[in-house]
Amino acid sequence: MDEKNHRPAVSFWASAREVFGFFFFLGRRTGKTRVFFLLGMIPAAMGVLVRILVAGRAEDYAAVFNEILMLVYVTFYIVILPLFYGTSIVAEELEGRTLPYLTSRPLSKPGIFLGKYAAYTSLMFLMVTASLALSYFIMNGHRLGDPELYLTFLRYVGVLGLGLLAYTALFAFLGTFLRRAILIGLMFGFGWENVIQYFPGSTQRFSLVHYLKSLLPRQAASGGKFALLLFRLEPSPPAAAVVSLALIAAVFVALACWIFRTKEYLFEE
């Protein structure tokens, strides 16, 4: 072999960085991103409608956001986005037959996976944050001078960001070894996650949404007209919820990287 042409391999982190750059850029261009960005505008549109149609007190608008719109994000938007982006990390390479462009390069396979995961999670995070900012400030437009408003906003962003990390990791993991990961993901995200909340005892800790709701501001968890939609049991302590979500994300990403490294992917003929 001609040694002059032999360059050193790209390290794990450099692989992840290069793959991140390519897919973050590519992800912004796809039709899927445009559709989901528009979908993210629905809560904002709902906020505008509420402000126009419902003549209420300022506190009512804030309550509507906390107890309805936030639920749309937690139980729908940050589930549907990772479902489509997470499961597509491997599936789109197989269906589009583009995998050889990545796996015939001197890139670490776990680095490829991590790079795509990070690219898509970042893209989703931007979409969610843009949508959240719009709907949040529309509904709380009456108290823009209140510093507490911005702290709460950051808290919401953090909760949704953690949710994206965990859901994307889980769905991406499923996508590394299941052909129809999206169906299993749908059943988990919109079946199990919803049903398990109403089970007695500590079984609800077997859902991601439990930890996310545990992190929502106290105001959303108590006293409101819609409180029964949030919790049947006491939430987990915030620190435990953050650690649980971070751990779930890390474990599923690590498992997915390992599977992606060892599994042989064949195109359907």
Add this chain to the structure above:
Amino acid sequence: MTAVIAAKSLSKWYGNVLGLNDVSLEIEAGITGLLGPNGAGKSTFMKLITGQMRPNIGEVTIGGRSVWNNFPLFSSIGFCPEQDAFYEDVTGWEFLTGMIRFHGFPPEEAAERASRALATVELLGDKDRRIRSYSRGMRQRIKFAQAIAHDPGIIILDEPFNGLDPLGKRKLIRLVKDFRSQGRTILVSSHVLPEIEAVTSKIIMIHHGKILAEGDIHKIRDLIETYPHMISVRSNAPRALAAAFVGDASILKMSFGPDGRSLVVETHARDAFFGRLQSVVVEGGFEVEEITSPDDNLQAVFDYLVGG
């Protein structure tokens, strides 16, 4: 010469379907053609040597190092896959620079290499168009460009001529030959015989997952004893020439070519026939315009080997 790519007892199957069956071969520097009909196992072999698939049995090595999951090895390999598949929403430029960056090149060098590769495949003028809008020929060319842009020592081209018009094919053939002169190892697969014949005489014939023959096409032909050699002699007096050969023990059959000026001879003893031809031509004062071997080509050898 030492082998650059080596396969040892390589077998691969997909469920119950055998893709490759006990293949052992060595590929040296220069151009090697991998020839076989669709479904023969060419792409399976290509995917095994580029680490896309793991063999069920055996091993494939490049420069003595096992390929599967050995990603550092891929810095010296350029792979042009068979499928017409791309990240459609990026431009040719974005695609190529992205692929080059995956080899660890800094942005400036990636841009420089992308420019060079695009110029080589004559796509520089279309670099800012999205790949989605490229014609089939342009897509083939950008696929080739991503395989050569990082200056690899080994280039693996899986059906690279698919979808190219005759002019495009000629240009690509010239490019592939240019790369050989730079001392690289190039493996080209095709199911179209003249395409392989145009780039190399060093071939590997594959059929039903097994290697039928490998080596120089003309030498392979010589080894096929079952079929007589066909020799066509075009002269000013083909009938008189035929008369001179009547009764010659080295000749199995004689006929006249469609142009009416060629004598077509079938023989097992090619050297004896040429010796006799020389004396007949001199003694009879014949004018010989051309001597060709109609079956000393890939098509004939392939047909003979697969029993076609």
